[in-house]
Amino acid sequence: MSDSRPIAPFGRRSVSIVETRSLGLYQVIKVQDDAAPLVRPGQFHMLSTTVGWGGETGGRPWLGRAISFLSTDGAGGIEFLVDGVGPGTHRLSSLKSGDQLDLVGPLGNGFPEVGSSDQTKPCLVAGGIGLAPILALSQRLELDGVEHDLILGFRNAEFAGAARDWPNASVSTDDGSVGEQGTVIAPLTRALDSGSRTVYACGPPLMLEAVRALCDETNTPAWFAMEAPMACGFGACFGCAVETKDGIVRLCVDGPVLSGSVLAGISSTGRVDAQ
Amino acid sequence: MSVNFCGVELAHEVVNASGTFDPLAARRTFGEVAFTDFPFSAHVTKTITVAARQGNRPPRLWEAPTSLINSIGLPNKGIDRWLEEDYPELRKLPVPLIVNVMGFDTDELLKLVGVVTGLEDVVAIELNVSCPNVETGTIIGSDPDECARTVDAVRGLTTLPLIVKLTPNATDPAAVAIAASEAGADAISMINTLRGLALDPATLEPWLGGGTGGVSGPGVRAVALAQTASVCAAVSIPIIGMGGVDSGASANEFLAVGATLVAVGTASFTDPMAGSRIAGELAGLRQL
Numbered sequence: 213m214s215d216s217r218p219i220a221p222f223g224r225r226s227v228s229i230v231e232t233r234s235l236g237l238y239q240v241i242k243v244q245d246d247a248a249p250l251v252r253p254g255q256f257h258m259l260s261t262t263v264g265w266g267g268e269t270g271g272r273p274w275l276g277r278a279i280s281f282l283s284t285d286g287a288g289g290i291e292f293l294v295d296g297v298g299p300g301t302h303r304l305s306s307l308k309s310g311d312q313l314d315l316v317g318p319l320g321n322g323f324p325e326v327g328s329s330d331q332t333k334p335c336l337v338a339g340g341i342g343l344a345p346i347l348a349l350s351q352r353l354e355l356d357g358v359e360h361d362l363i364l365g366f367r368n369a370e371f372a373g374a375a376r377d378w379p380n381a382s383v384s385t386d387d388g389s390v391g392e393q394g395t396v397i398a399p400l401t402r403a404l405d406s407g408s409r410t411v412y413a414c415g416p417p418l419m420l421e422a423v424r425a426l427c428d429e430t431n432t433p434a435w436f437a438m439e440a441p442m443a444c445g446f447g448a449c450f451g452c453a454v455e456t457k458d459g460i461v462r463l464c465v466d467g468p469v470l471s472g473s474v475l476a477g478i479s480s481t482g483r484v485d486a487q
Numbered sequence: 488m489s490v491n492f493c494g495v496e497l498a499h500e501v502v503n504a505s506g507t508f509d510p511l512a513a514r515r516t517f518g519e520v521a522f523t524d525f526p527f528s529a530h531v532t533k534t535i536t537v538a539a540r541q542g543n544r545p546p547r548l549w550e551a552p553t554s555l556i557n558s559i560g561l562p563n564k565g566i567d568r569w570l571e572e573d574y575p576e577l578r579k580l581p582v583p584l585i586v587n588v589m590g591f592d593t594d595e596l597l598k599l600v601g602v603v604t605g606l607e608d609v610v611a612i613e614l615n616v617s618c619p620n621v622e623t624g625t626i627i628g629s630d631p632d633e634c635a636r637t638v639d640a641v642r643g644l645t646t647l648p649l650i651v652k653l654t655p656n657a658t659d660p661a662a663v664a665i666a667a668s669e670a671g672a673d674a675i676s677m678i679n680t681l682r683g684l685a686l687d688p689a690t691l692e693p694w695l696g697g698g699t700g701g702v703s704g705p706g707v708r709a710v711a712l713a714q715t716a717s718v719c720a721a722v723s724i725p726i727i728g729m730g731g732v733d734s735g736a737s738a739n740e741f742l743a744v745g746a747t748l749v750a751v752g753t754a755s756f757t758d759p760m761a762g763s764r765i766a767g768e769l770a771g772l773r774q775l
Binding site for chain 2: 440452
């Protein structure tokens with residue numbers, strides 16, 4: 213993949229939060245980041261709060277948290293999507309308009325460019341908080357006039373509230389309380405049966421592995437935005453290693469988007485929910 | 488403020504700890520400014536071994552209170568590919584290079600030191616003796632005699648300053664430092680990480696792919712400071728002190744107990760320019 217990724221300003225900077233809102237059970241934090249207005253869907257930032265970071269819950273959170281953006285206005289207005297599952301994401305979820313956010317980014321490679329002349333139709337698949345980079349990509353494709361499928365999976369109706377602004381999405385829930393009951397695999401299988409596709413996916417490891425296996429079986433090109441415990445986000449700590457057919461790579465600089473062709477399997481051992 | 492370290496003039500006292508700042512990855516992320524505004528007065532490379540290493544299986548990180556537990560496992564491309572691919576790029580940094588090497592036996596170490604000593608822009612060699620030695624089955628850095636033998640084996644191969652990186656997982660680091668100094672080491676760097684264990688809260692099984700890991704960050708600073716003070720009092724060679732330095736004030740503590748340089752490691756993870764900030768804060772403190 214060409215390495216024309218948008219470059220991040222060197223160092224950590226502080227930005228003001230201009231708006232917060234809930235999206236289903238998730239929290240959206242909007243900032244105005246004039247220092248780095250160009251971001252590519254699938255890239256991420258390391259976020260921490262300027263005040264009240266560390267010293268809580270036994271000295272955590274302490275390191276920044278790797279968070280994908282949900283949308284951008286192309287002029288520095290960037291929305292991050294946060295799921296409050298641990299001390300860091302809880303603190304981020306509590307932020308209000310006017311609070312200061314420290315960030316480093318944009319980081320990582322992001323999804324490859326999708327051209328309107330591409331032969332295969334993009335099929336975007338998200339599970340849970342994996343929504344963020346997928347909706348960012350969907351936004352970009354809409355702007356570019358590229359028709360695409362959008363398949364979103366959630367645990368239940370409360371989480372699926374996050375899909376409310378995307379009426380054209382195919383929604384499924386584990387408990388069937390909204391949309392189709394089951395995982396994203398059934399709607400994805402139908403999409404793949406209806407014509408050739410290139411898949412772009414983000415979600416929990418079990419979902420990604422199921423998507424990867426299906427794409428592998430059907431010779432469908434696929435790109436996966438992945439996650440691993442991460443300390444720095446810029447290749448310094450060598451912590452966010454994932455195993456690929458080409459050896460172990462650093463997800464922060466060699467990913468977080470990896471081609472399905474280099475993945476033999478997506479492991480759940482690197483799950484970040486415990487952090 | 489500029490400082491003389493083993494005869495090398497450095498712009499300020501703050502260098503990076505080995506394995507905590509990859510200038511080439513930083514350049515991919517931040518562009519050329521990561522080189523032109525390099526945060527440190529010298530670049531200490533990640534440990535280089537003879538053979539390429541993949542490193543430990545993930546997961547490799549665990550956040551603990553004000554600290555980080557890592558089990559990285561020295562991933563690197565091996566000396567040959569490092570020489571071919573990385574060294575020509577690292578030479579473009581505006582600061583001198585300190586090359587960190589580790590041999591799994593004496594022959595490997597001899598090869599590494601022999602190769603590195605002839606390289607331009609390399610001003611010192613740091614020996615990582617804080618990892619298991621497969622030849623003897625001990626940790627060289629925790630045993631004064633083993634450490635002295637290791638320094639003695641390579642001392643004749645190079646006129647470059649030899650820095651010995653010590654482990655805090657030793658009964659008496661000062662005794663190891665004295666042995667290294669008497670065997671001809673020119674400087675000591677310390678501390679490497681403290682051995683630590685993180686359990687998966689769901690299963691209570693070890694979380695890290697490597698089993699145990701190494702603890703770094705502000706949570707270990709008091710231990711690092713005490714050990715650095717004890718070694719500074721025991722030897723007359725210069726010390727690079729490190730362990731949880733995250734501000735000019737904490738860097739100044741290491742200088743106060745006798746260190747000549749201070750290394751910043753984990754703090755760079757939260758801010759890529761932490762080294763510059765800490766050096767600036769330190770200069771400000773010195774002017775008071």
